[in-house]
Amino acid sequence: MEQLLDLFDFGPFFDNFDAILQGFWAMLRLAAAAGVLSLVIGTVLAGFRVAPIPVLRWFGSGYVNIVRNTPLTLVLLMCSLGLNDTLGLAFSGEPSTTYYWWAVLGLSGYTGAFVCEALRSGINTVPLGQAEAARSIGLTFTQSLRLIILPQAFRAVVAPLGSVLIAMIKNTTVASAASYGEIAAVSKGLLDLPSFASGAVPLFIGVAIGFMILTLPTGFFFGWLAKRTAVAR
Amino acid sequence: MTDNEVGSGAAEGAAPQDASDGPFDATGAGPLVVVENVNKHFGDLHVLRDIDLTVNRGEVVVVIGPSGSGKSTLCRSINRLEPIDSGTILVDGKPLPQEGKDLARLRSDVGMVFQSFNLFSHKTILENVTLGPVKVRKQGKAEAVKNAMALLERVGIADQASKYPAQLSGGQQQRVAIARSLAMKPKVMLFDEPTSALDPEMINEVLDVMTDLARDGMTMIVVTHEMGFARKAAKKVVFMADGQIVESNTPEEFFTNPRSDRAKDFLSKILTH
Ligand SMILES: Nc1ncnc2c1ncn2[C@@H]1O[C@H](COP(=O)(O)OP(=O)(O)OP(=O)(O)O)[C@@H](O)[C@H]1O
Numbered sequence: 001m002e003q004l005l006d007l008f009d010f011g012p013f014f015d016n017f018d019a020i021l022q023g024f025w026a027m028l029r030l031a032a033a034a035g036v037l038s039l040v041i042g043t044v045l046a047g048f049r050v051a052p053i054p055v056l057r058w059f060g061s062g063y064v065n066i067v068r069n070t071p072l073t074l075v076l077l078m079c080s081l082g083l084n085d086t087l088g089l090a091f092s093g094e095p096s097t098t099y100y101w102w103a104v105l106g107l108s109g110y111t112g113a114f115v116c117e118a119l120r121s122g123i124n125t126v127p128l129g130q131a132e133a134a135r136s137i138g139l140t141f142t143q144s145l146r147l148i149i150l151p152q153a154f155r156a157v158v159a160p161l162g163s164v165l166i167a168m169i170k171n172t173t174v175a176s177a178a179s180y181g182e183i184a185a186v187s188k189g190l191l192d193l194p195s196f197a198s199g200a201v202p203l204f205i206g207v208a209i210g211f212m213i214l215t216l217p218t219g220f221f222f223g224w225l226a227k228r229t230a231v232a233r
Numbered sequence: 234m235t236d237n238e239v240g241s242g243a244a245e246g247a248a249p250q251d252a253s254d255g256p257f258d259a260t261g262a263g264p265l266v267v268v269e270n271v272n273k274h275f276g277d278l279h280v281l282r283d284i285d286l287t288v289n290r291g292e293v294v295v296v297i298g299p300s301g302s303g304k305s306t307l308c309r310s311i312n313r314l315e316p317i318d319s320g321t322i323l324v325d326g327k328p329l330p331q332e333g334k335d336l337a338r339l340r341s342d343v344g345m346v347f348q349s350f351n352l353f354s355h356k357t358i359l360e361n362v363t364l365g366p367v368k369v370r371k372q373g374k375a376e377a378v379k380n381a382m383a384l385l386e387r388v389g390i391a392d393q394a395s396k397y398p399a400q401l402s403g404g405q406q407q408r409v410a411i412a413r414s415l416a417m418k419p420k421v422m423l424f425d426e427p428t429s430a431l432d433p434e435m436i437n438e439v440l441d442v443m444t445d446l447a448r449d450g451m452t453m454i455v456v457t458h459e460m461g462f463a464r465k466a467a468k469k470v471v472f473m474a475d476g477q478i479v480e481s482n483t484p485e486e487f488f489t490n491p492r493s494d495r496a497k498d499f500l501s502k503i504l505t506h
């Protein structure tokens with residue numbers, strides 16, 4: 001009984017609360033930037049995949065198939081160790097800044113492939129007649145994509161896009177692979193401290209709750225948004 | 234472009250088929266759409282065989298024929314929604330350009346009304362009508378809205394302007410689709426079975442709008458089996474079968490006195506139901 005209670009010693013957790021909050025803050029900064037950038041990348045890729053120019057289509061499908069089938073850890077390691085450290089492509093001399101941007105870029109590039117595929121399935125739900133009507137009033141390909149097809153495709157895949165974003169938020173924990181100190185890296189650091197030995201389970205619980213505070217409302221929000229924006233046909 | 238102003242009530246008093254009186258650009262009579270020796274295949278299927286068709290300014294041509302005869306394909310090839318294999322298609326003297334900006338410009342001069350309406354479902358009725366003028370013609374928003382409201386008034390749906398397409402009946406949607414095409418001030422309008430997806434009680438409201446257009450001198454190519462419309466509005470009826478133009482005549486002659494067996498057979502079928 002005593003041993004069981006020992007597992008729930010919240011002392012170390014609150015002793016290091018500041019560090020944990022900082023880890024979460026770092027994670028939030030990463031998730032927010034990657035959320036925006038992955039939507040942009042995914043939208044551009046989806047445009048490529050339906051473009052009338054074969055080279056763009058090949059690039060789109062090549063990118064998606066390679067990135068989607070590469071482990072995220074590898075993508076991030078390639079960004080931090082490969083591009084930043086080895087090739088010296090640094091965003092800034094400040095390590096925390098350059099690794100932050102590499103983590104954003106790696107995570108967005110990776111998530112963008114999933115956003116693209118979600119969007120492409122959305123594009124498939126838009127009846128062919130919509131594109132034909134758009135072309136017949138003289139809109140160019142990019143105009144019909146931007147004004148007619150994508151707005152309807154987005155509305156059709158709001159819910160799956162929510163899942164992609166939730167997965168992305170959880171994937172931020174892999175960013176320590178890009179030498180970026182977010183919550184998972186902070187947790188690992190804490191767990192390595194001898195003084196933290198008894199605080200492991202509370203830390204896990206705390207971090208899990210922290211993620212749920214973020215992801216549950218995200219899920220609800222996207223569910224609500226999906227209902228609100230649904231296109232009646 | 235400026236002399237084909239469309240206003241409500243512009244139809245008053247114009248004589249049927251008298252192109253020069255209407256508000257549309259019917260000046261300088263002569264061919265507006267010329268289809269010459271056009272062939273098209275879908276795989277092994279030869280859907281258009283040596284098609285020749287000339288449509289003069291202000292003329293209404295009705296295309297009729299059995300299912301699968303290539304009517305839609307012909308209609309769609311005129312604004313290059315379907316590319317053709319050989320032959321030439323001239324619109325206002327210019328051959329159809331390759332896919333790209335020039336083709337987009339040409340398409341904006343060729344209105345198209347589809348069987349399934351194809352209104353943009355995420356946009357309001359008003360936005361459906363103003364989109365083309367604003368994005369393609371680079372018209373100012375206020376002017377586009379003013380013109381759109383006048384057009385919606387003309388087709389009798391001004392009071393529904395802020396609704397979404399799914400909230401309208403089929404007949405209303407099709408009238409909006411016509412207004413959307415008209416907003417581009419097209420030189421010619423293509424209609425591909427505009428009433429065949431409609432409930433019977435809605436067919437007339439759409440045909441009335443089309444008849445008014447015809448009277449106002451709009452150049453129109455209409456795929457339809459509505460003989461009443463053909464008789465009232467068309468200068469010429471073109472009968473297609475198996476990808477060929479089998480017969481071409483005035484509506485009166487064609488319906489009362491078809492020459493080919495295919496046409497006789499077809500007419501007997503559509504007349505009996
Ligand atoms: N995209 C396509 N791919 C392959 N075959 C097609 C395609 N579109 C049409 N066809 C075929 O071409 C032929 C002519 O079709 P089209 O739609 O022009 O006929 P239609 O005269 O309009 O018929 P309907 O009265 O049924 O509308 C048909 O046999 C049809 O099956």
Ligand SMILES: [Mg+2]
Nearest residue numbers: 304305306426
């Ligand atoms: Mg057809």
